Amino acid sequence: MKITHVKVCNYRNLRNIDIGLAETVAIIGENNSGKSNFLKAITLPFLTDDNIHISKKLSWSDINNETKKCYYNKIIENQNKIKNDEITIEQFVELLPIVSVEVNIQASGAEEYYVKDLSYEIRDGKIQYGIKYEFAPKSCEDIFRMVKEIVSENEINDANLNEVKMNLLPVEYYNYSVKVSDGSNISYDTLKQFKYEALEAERDDFSRTKNQLGSKFLVDLLKDGLSDQDKLKIEKEYSHFFESLKKISDINDIINWQDTSELKEAKKFFSHINILPNMPPMQSILNSVRLGYSEEELSMQGLGHRNLVLLFVLINSLIGKNSDTALNVLTIEEPEAHLCINNTRLMVSFLKAFTDKNKTVQLFYSTHSTEFINKMNLKNVVVLHKGKAFSFVDELEDEDIAYLAKNPNLDLFKLFFSKKCVLFEGISEELLIRSYIDSQVSLSEIELLSFHKGFEKIMNIWKKINEGSGNKLGIIRDYDDQLDAKKRHDKYNDDKEICVRTTEYYTLEPEIVNTGDNFNILKEKYGEVFGWSNMTAEQLTEAWKNAKASDMFTICKDLASGGLEGFQMPKHIQDVLDFLSQEQEEVL
Structure with missing residues (x-):
């Protein structure tokens, strides 16, 4: 269910x-986009009088x-x-x-x-x-x-x-x-079959002192897990403990002081006075239990460990509560908060194992971490932006999901929430653009993401999410003798939110060589090093395309350090960078 x-x-x-929505829901978005409000909203239909x-x-x-x-x-x-x-x-x-x-x-x-x-x-x-x-x-x-x-x-x-x-x-x-x-x-009997647990982001004070949240939730967990037989055993063990205490301390002698009394009847009277066990309520016994880690109190651990243990305790407390529940909605705000990468991955694995095992639990969580975005289950993703929500299960077909999943550099956070982002196709474009950006302080805000061909669905979602935000998306693509594909992509080019540019030549290298005076600059600088001295522009282009990536790396390193004076970026790339450099007009 x-x-x-x-x-x-x-x-x-x-x-x-x-x-x-999908079975598990991963909510992503910028700060103040509505993620916490969405998690709160999803629990409102399950309110009952039990939620005191x-x-x-x-x-x-x-x-x-x-x-x-x-x-x-x-x-x-x-x-x-x-x-x-x-x-x-x-x-x-x-x-x-x-x-x-x-x-x-x-x-x-x-x-x-x-x-x-x-x-x-x-x-x-x-x-x-x-x-x-x-x-x-x-x-x-x-x-x-x-x-x-x-x-x-x-x-x-x-x-x-x-x-x-x-x-x-x-x-x-x-x-x-x-x-x-x-x-x-x-x-009420119907509604009580549907429950929720909400783990909010304000967990930083957990176990900072001995009387903090840790004890409360641990006590609830222990109490819910105790059977009647367990409680009887605790009572018996308490009696044994008390008898041992009396023997060790000889506690009766402390109050039976008749031997030293001057009253003649004292010995007979005080012989009936005794110390009896006073079995406290189970809650009081369990309140003396605190969480620890590695033989130390949890309050001695770092903030990340405290949050990790808290989440484990709270989530584990749901196990066993679902026997009479049709659906238990579990919402978690930023499960990655304060966790190092290894503990983040541990939490990801734990949540997956928990939801796989507990089929009556549906998990909703907000996150800023790519570790919590499962590329094999991108239908889980819901994007929030300024109070608007977009679900991948609605927006993307199976083939689109597969396209995204196969992209090795998928980072939905950079793609959808960067103020300025450039999508490109290959390693050569990345090296060239990064080196140029490094040489220009004004371009430092630009994010670069490598994507394969087929940007149309991405642009559709991007436009919905970023409407009126002032954010900009630049797309740099190779022509590859695909005129129809170029026309489809150019439809998204409005030069306000999205700028799409395609090479005139088949790929990037001839575009670079035939821009401005680049041919002579490259030939003079690298003629002897790369064997380009006696080549025509066409020959140099072919040699460069067949060369190792180290040649492009050398050129780009010199470009970044200012060692290629007069070098010009190809027009299709320069157009995109100029577009991103324009002042943004954010709609508040």
């Missing part, structure tokens, strides 16, 4: 998200800012109509913002028993199951009355809006509901 689709409306910076530490009711700040802005603008525009009773309460209700999160669930075989009460329609011959969380007005009359009083007493405008905006949208008259997607009610 798994969540296959999610819709989020007006939750924090996620105004309108509607995407498909989680507020099921949202706050004013949880409502999307753009949606609130639209609402306030409508209030300002219609304040006279509201004041003069020219707007009905039914019309007013249409203006009020609503927060909702809806998840579609896929079940098969015996799993359908758990979701039988969650069906809401038949689509393409398949029964659809879904749960919807909604934060909506419960008393529209009270909100309408309050708004009417405010606009009757004040002329609302942009200047004074901040003084009354929370009263214009009083969320104390809102309430939450969790229902089937069609609006029908869900029983």
